[in-house]
Amino acid sequence: MSRQVQGLLPWIWQRVSALYLALFLIYFVISMIFLDQFDYPHWLAWIRNPVNGIFIYIGFLMLFTHAWVGIKDVIMDYIHPIAIRSLALMLCGLGLLACLLWLTRVLLMAILK
Amino acid sequence: MRFSIYRYNPEQDDKPYMQDMELQAVSDEMMLLDALLELKEQDESLSFRRSCQEGVCGSDAMNINGRNGLACITPLHSLSEPVKLRPMPGLPVVRDLIVDMSQFYQQYRNIKPYLIVHDPEPDVERKQSPEERDRLDGLYECILCGCCSTACPSFWWNPDKFLGPAALLQAWRFLADSRDQAEVERLQELEGPYRLFRCHTIMNCVDVCPKGLNPTNAIGKIRHLMLKRSI
Known part of the structure; x- marks a missing residue:
């Protein structure tokens, strides 16, 4: 793995994902304020809007990316033995991947129902 | 007392x-x-x-x-x-x-704290404009006391791999110097997950520096230069 992949790129992704999440949060709050009625059917309709669906999905991808970079940093800082570090990274990676698959299922079900 | x-x-x-x-x-x-x-x-x-x-x-x-x-x-x-x-x-x-400050000095040595010039030596001194000289203000004043690096948790956890704020401030001091000609090599040396990127910008270094210097700002500038170079 090149040194840039381990150094600069995660740092860039951390910034890009944080920026996206900040902008998405503003968009989400404004959307909720201007919702015709603040109830479940309107909320569901907002989520089923394909543009919003894409924004939400990208938002969660960014959240997982941000979480991965952060947790990788913590593990690299504090866990030094390579075997335990690899195990911790693998478990966190698998946990995030499982969350992503679960989220995909939830969103698809909400859109397709 | x-x-x-x-x-x-x-x-x-x-x-x-x-x-x-x-x-x-x-x-x-x-x-x-x-x-x-x-x-x-x-x-x-x-x-x-x-x-x-x-x-x-x-x-x-x-x-x-x-x-x-x-x-x-x-x-x-x-x-x-x-x-x-x-x-x-x-x-x-x-x-x-x-x-024992050996580790601290080793990290300082690692950034090659001297001008690297590939051009033949000029007959007179290597000149700088006042603006070019101004870029070194807030960098050259470091006295290598070690207050910043030893206040940095990233340096505590990885003193052998993370350069630490003092060495990184000096890394930027030579990157910012108009007379230095080893920008690419210096940036390559700083790549990777440890040497530069263990800094999580908690700014303990800025808080304790007795000379009022700002290593976090210097680290940010190195990252931006790296980003600019990689695009």
């Missing part, structure tokens, strides 16, 4: 301990180093480094009431009692308040 001082002589003591000491005659003008020199008269075995006594050499850096600083420019009246003095954290203790 009461003091609680970290004592450890590896040749005699099984483990470190805090020794209580007291100084009767204390004046408002006294700096912490003056007090330490008087305390040393009470107990000759008390060991600490000092040299210029005016915040230029950086040799009397220590942890003062939980915060790194230079004893010679810390006014006694600014400290709460008992004044707790410990060696700078994260480095091996040689004796009492004296730490």
